[in-house]
Amino acid sequence: MSVSIPVLYFHRIGAPDPIHLSTPTDLFDRQLAFLHRRGLRSITMTQLLRHVTSDDPISFPAFAVTFDDGFRDNLTEAFPVLRKHGCRAAVFPVGSLVRPDDAPPQVPPRDFNAAHQAARQGDRGDFLSRAEMREMQNSGLVEFHSHGFSHRQVFTGNRLEGAYPDTDAHWGILSAYGQPLPTGSWPVFPRGPGLVNPAWEPDFARIAAAGRDWVAEARGRGRAAVTVPRDWFRIESPPQFERRVRDDLRASREVFADLHPPGPHLVCWPWGASSDDLRRLAREEGYQGALSTAAGPTLPGGDPFRICRYPVKKGDLARFALGIWLRSSPTLARAYGLVRSWGRR
Amino acid sequence: MRIIQSLEGGSWSGGQQQAFFLAREMARAGHEVLLVCQAGSVLAHRAAEAGLALRTAPFRRELDPATLRVLLGAFRDFRPEVVNVHRAWAHTMWGLVALLQRFRGLIVTRRVLFRPDFNPISLVKYRTRAVRGYIAVSGAVAGRLRSLGIPDRRLCVVHPATDTDRFDPAAAHPRHGPLPVPPGAPLALMVANFHPNKGHLVLLEAFRQAATQWPDLHLALAGTGTDSPRLRGLAAATGAADRVHLLGFREDVPALLAASTFSLNASYEEGLPGTVRESAAMGVPVLAADNDSNRELGRFLPLAFFRTGSADDLARGLLSFRTRSITPTERAALREAAVRSFSVPAMVAATLEAYRTLGPQPA
Numbered sequence: 001m002s003v004s005i006p007v008l009y010f011h012r013i014g015a016p017d018p019i020h021l022s023t024p025t026d027l028f029d030r031q032l033a034f035l036h037r038r039g040l041r042s043i044t045m046t047q048l049l050r051h052v053t054s055d056d057p058i059s060f061p062a063f064a065v066t067f068d069d070g071f072r073d074n075l076t077e078a079f080p081v082l083r084k085h086g087c088r089a090a091v092f093p094v095g096s097l098v099r100p101d102d103a104p105p106q107v108p109p110r111d112f113n114a115a116h117q118a119a120r121q122g123d124r125g126d127f128l129s130r131a132e133m134r135e136m137q138n139s140g141l142v143e144f145h146s147h148g149f150s151h152r153q154v155f156t157g158n159r160l161e162g163a164y165p166d167t168d169a170h171w172g173i174l175s176a177y178g179q180p181l182p183t184g185s186w187p188v189f190p191r192g193p194g195l196v197n198p199a200w201e202p203d204f205a206r207i208a209a210a211g212r213d214w215v216a217e218a219r220g221r222g223r224a225a226v227t228v229p230r231d232w233f234r235i236e237s238p239p240q241f242e243r244r245v246r247d248d249l250r251a252s253r254e255v256f257a258d259l260h261p262p263g264p265h266l267v268c269w270p271w272g273a274s275s276d277d278l279r280r281l282a283r284e285e286g287y288q289g290a291l292s293t294a295a296g297p298t299l300p301g302g303d304p305f306r307i308c309r310y311p312v313k314k315g316d317l318a319r320f321a322l323g324i325w326l327r328s329s330p331t332l333a334r335a336y337g338l339v340r341s342w343g344r345r
Numbered sequence: 346m347r348i349i350q351s352l353e354g355g356s357w358s359g360g361q362q363q364a365f366f367l368a369r370e371m372a373r374a375g376h377e378v379l380l381v382c383q384a385g386s387v388l389a390h391r392a393a394e395a396g397l398a399l400r401t402a403p404f405r406r407e408l409d410p411a412t413l414r415v416l417l418g419a420f421r422d423f424r425p426e427v428v429n430v431h432r433a434w435a436h437t438m439w440g441l442v443a444l445l446q447r448f449r450g451l452i453v454t455r456r457v458l459f460r461p462d463f464n465p466i467s468l469v470k471y472r473t474r475a476v477r478g479y480i481a482v483s484g485a486v487a488g489r490l491r492s493l494g495i496p497d498r499r500l501c502v503v504h505p506a507t508d509t510d511r512f513d514p515a516a517a518h519p520r521h522g523p524l525p526v527p528p529g530a531p532l533a534l535m536v537a538n539f540h541p542n543k544g545h546l547v548l549l550e551a552f553r554q555a556a557t558q559w560p561d562l563h564l565a566l567a568g569t570g571t572d573s574p575r576l577r578g579l580a581a582a583t584g585a586a587d588r589v590h591l592l593g594f595r596e597d598v599p600a601l602l603a604a605s606t607f608s609l610n611a612s613y614e615e616g617l618p619g620t621v622r623e624s625a626a627m628g629v630p631v632l633a634a635d636n637d638s639n640r641e642l643g644r645f646l647p648l649a650f651f652r653t654g655s656a657d658d659l660a661r662g663l664l665s666f667r668t669r670s671i672t673p674t675e676r677a678a679l680r681e682a683a684v685r686s687f688s689v690p691a692m693v694a695a696t697l698e699a700y701r702t703l704g705p706q707p708a
Binding site: 014024 | 406459460468541546547653654656
């Protein structure tokens with residue numbers, strides 16, 4: 001009998017989190033206890049991949065645990081709980097955010113946006129170092145795979161959509177600029193995940209020299225479209241785009257190649273997004289599978305480059321139990337996937 | 346107007362308090378009001394004591410057939426013009442009633458800032474036309490609702506009220522439990538459940554930094570979970586554990602505030618924090634994180650701010666109170682600002698105006 005395997009994904013455990021990508025430590029503990037009480041067993045990424053590719057389908061009730069971004073609380077908060085329950089897990093850190101071994105960790109930890117903003121300025125104190133990853137890997141419970149090297153968003157057009165910092169101070173905006181933003185207001189244009197969109201690289205000096213009050217312009221634009229000249233951007237050509245994507249995939253694979261058991265290399269799509277071209281490039285760059293953020297069943301015969309996951313966020317144990325139930329039944333998981341994809345439109 | 350106020354939840358919370366105020370004051374103003382809340386809850390008990398029209402429902406889970414039966418019965422018997430719900434499960438269940446009864450007077454009050462999950466229930470309940478409009482407790486919450494695609498014409502901001510009778514420095518405030526602070530010692534108080542978003546870790550780190558420079562400052566933490574072993578360990582790491590008092594959940598918050606030199610709010614985010622308003626009503630100065638909601642409160646109350654999430658900045662803020670003497674005039678001004686801006690009559694009047702703006706006109 002083939003089963004659909006809930007692949008849980010978390011970002012942070014027990015961390016301050018205004019945008020709610022953190023799970024309280026005690027809730028995480030109760031969630032794992034619940035799964036074990038129900039007789040579900042945690043599996044490795046290799047087992048998950050072999051299940052999806054039908055090489056070795058799993059016939060027992062199982063689940064997988066994943067963490068995105070490689071925050072340090074995965075070690076300080078999640079790891080003790082994983083050890084307590086003997087639960088296997090995979091962490092997908094961002095290659096460029098790995099903290100140097102000689103850099104001190106940030107105590108107390110910053111919230112999600114502040115941690116990413118500090119990292120853009122060179123302070124990666126909220127993220128795991130390689131030594132810490134090694135410590136977790138040596139337990140035999142945790143493995144590390146790629147979450148891309150830059151985890152960038154890129155601008156995809158020249159229409160004014162908002163202003164920084166008037167919008168939610170999301171670090172994706174900073175990543176689209178590719179550099180820290182000095183005090184003042186900065187225009188925000190349409191943006192998308194960097195591995196599936198050619199970048200419109202903004203000419204930072206030209207925007208700064210314009211001296212415009214972008215907050216006032218964004219607020220006052222109403223329904224009228226406000227654009228800036230296209231020549232304020234360097235737009236990537238298709239070959240440049242492909243080279244950037246290949247470089248990113250290759251670099252991040254190399255960073256984590258020795259931090260997981262010998263076998264398949266996996267990537268977790270930054271921002272959850274992939275395209276046919278990206279999946280092809282990932283295959284060509286040596287990956288054997290990829291995890292997304294889409295909802296749906298995880299069954300033999302599925303696409304190993306589009307493994308669905310369950311975003312565990314806030315909520316009580318009852319809601320978590322409902323989420324597991326929805327993703328364990330192939331039929332329900334399929335139906336739920338359709339509802340969620342409709343909801344996201 | 347015939348109005349139903351409804352929410353789930355057994356313990357006393359900000360939402361329960363606002364629903365109680367609304368039901369009581371609207372009834373006093375001559376409206377027909379029915380309160381529909383969870384059986385056995387503190388709210389049900391207090392409403393019965395106050396003589397309010399009351400019906401209880403089980404509210405066992407978000408989708409609950411037994412609750413639906415009770416709500417349908419209440420709707421058919423009472424025939425409300427407005428149903429104002431104050432929490433998530435009541436939103437879901439009354440949304441179902443509204444759909445089944447083709448009712449267009451459902452108004453949802455949202456008090457929390459976090460973004461709802463994209464689960465099937467949320468997808469339906471935040472998109473259905475059965476909800477006539479939303480009342481947000483702050484501009485920050487309204488902004489979050491806007492980001493879900495809810496247009497301005499279906500949104501109103503009504504700040505919640507503070508119980509300025511209970512939080513009155515002139516009233517007697519008996520203490521229900523120990524507060525082992527030496528007489529005359531300066532005391533900083535934070536009332537918040539122990540949760541990563543409430544900033545306890547940042548506060549303890551700031552206290553560690555400030556403790557040596559202000560050797561007689563004491564810190565008290567009250568709220569569910571503040572007496573947990575985890576927090577005890579963190580308090581011990583400050584090197585001044587004898588000056589950190591972990592009080593756990595306390596009913597006698599007015600008494601704790603009365604004993605405090607100043608209070609703290611270190612949250613990363615809030616809807617519109619009640620503890621800041623209550624501290625102001627007691628005339629106790631507040632050092633608050635500069636998150637959106639606290640900055641919004643700062644337009645009405647003279648607050649001191651530190652940079653959200655920054656232990657260094659919070660330590661500087663703590664030390665700024667070392668040389669600052671709070672005069673009785675300042676305390677009186679703080680209380681007056683709280684009473685003026687967050688009184689129950691003002692909140693009730695603004696809510697009724699919101700019903701008129703958002704809901705169907707009274708018959």
